[in-house]
Amino acid sequence: MSPSTSLPDIYFNFFMFTTDMFVFPMNMNTPNVDYKKLVVNHIRQLQAFGYNGFEFPIAPTFGENFSQDIQNYQELKQYLNDQGLSDVKISTNVLGTRTFDPSSFYPQQRQKALEYLKSRVDITATLGGEIMMGPILIPYGVFPTTDFNDPIWSDQLQEHLGLRYQNAQPIFNELGKYAEGKNVKLAIEPITHWETPGPNKLSQLIEFLQGVESKQVGVVIDSSHETLDGDGPEIFSEQVKHLADEKRLHHIQISSPDRGPLHTSWLPWQDFLKPVLEVYNGAIAIEIFNATPPFVDLLRLSRRKFWIPGQDHPNEYPSAYDIAKKAIEATKKEITKVLAPRAVS
Ligand code: XLS
Numbered sequence: 001m002s003p004s005t006s007l008p009d010i011y012f013n014f015f016m017f018t019t020d021m022f023v024f025p026m027n028m029n030t031p032n033v034d035y036k037k038l039v040v041n042h043i044r045q046l047q048a049f050g051y052n053g054f055e056f057p058i059a060p061t062f063g064e065n066f067s068q069d070i071q072n073y074q075e076l077k078q079y080l081n082d083q084g085l086s087d088v089k090i091s092t093n094v095l096g097t098r099t100f101d102p103s104s105f106y107p108q109q110r111q112k113a114l115e116y117l118k119s120r121v122d123i124t125a126t127l128g129g130e131i132m133m134g135p136i137l138i139p140y141g142v143f144p145t146t147d148f149n150d151p152i153w154s155d156q157l158q159e160h161l162g163l164r165y166q167n168a169q170p171i172f173n174e175l176g177k178y179a180e181g182k183n184v185k186l187a188i189e190p191i192t193h194w195e196t197p198g199p200n201k202l203s204q205l206i207e208f209l210q211g212v213e214s215k216q217v218g219v220v221i222d223s224s225h226e227t228l229d230g231d232g233p234e235i236f237s238e239q240v241k242h243l244a245d246e247k248r249l250h251h252i253q254i255s256s257p258d259r260g261p262l263h264t265s266w267l268p269w270q271d272f273l274k275p276v277l278e279v280y281n282g283a284i285a286i287e288i289f290n291a292t293p294p295f296v297d298l299l300r301l302s303r304r305k306f307w308i309p310g311q312d313h314p315n316e317y318p319s320a321y322d323i324a325k326k327a328i329e330a331t332k333k334e335i336t337k338v339l340a341p342r343a344v345s
């Protein structure tokens, strides 16, 4: 691929507002409004800021009524279409859970996880999406323990995860083949060790993928996790190139190390963007976490909540929209720094 000179699509992740597209976060102030209407308002406002796609969190389920889940998203998609938003681009964010664990030592549980993940591929396709991303390989935030509940860390953890990656490889190969039939790419996300046991680093995921034949299974690189747990700018450039050569660089997220505002952050923009934009011209998604449940506890968010228009009482501090607007401005500015010299040369 020759490097592009035009701006990529910029997506916004709904984690700013909710982890479930059907319900208000628990600390809502206006419980009687239909959440779908607020979703539409958010999309319209964010489009006005220049966003042209959205990442929808697909809430995990504890039951097994996957066809009901798919139907709910079909209805949501229909509603968006009816509101004149049929062209809106959507990708999905999915989690591996303790219940649906593709890396389990128990074959039956792996099969259940495969069914669950297939249903999430179906949901993605239903929404018209082509990318399903997230920590889907090892259950998110579930840190392994011994039978006596002692935590497992460091070398022991890596040995343990090594076996679990092997368990998951055939499952992902099969999921990849299934996803190919639905025109969905699977982008597994390395996530910082503060949040989840693994994979934390691109190198670990690259090793895992060597045992998965289907190229439909690839990677999303999130700048936040890469900054916290990655191997530094030089190795990063090589890894990005390798993944692009393998046709496995499926998606990119821009998120600051503290998961907060992007326009005032320590993100190493150019070290991150330059190697990426050399080989990648897909969408770039902005991911900012607001102090809503469950992230407020999970990520220990000490900062103030960005109040959500249409949901929270306005206050003197920045709103979710203020932060989203500044985020796309900062991101476009930094992308332009990489692309502009190309346009003239
Ligand atoms: C974060 C991921 C997201 C969360 C868990 O960067 O995109 O999946 O970590 O919901």
Ligand code: ZN
Pocket (backbone or CB within 6 Å): 189, 222, 253, 255, 287
């Ligand atoms: Zn992310």
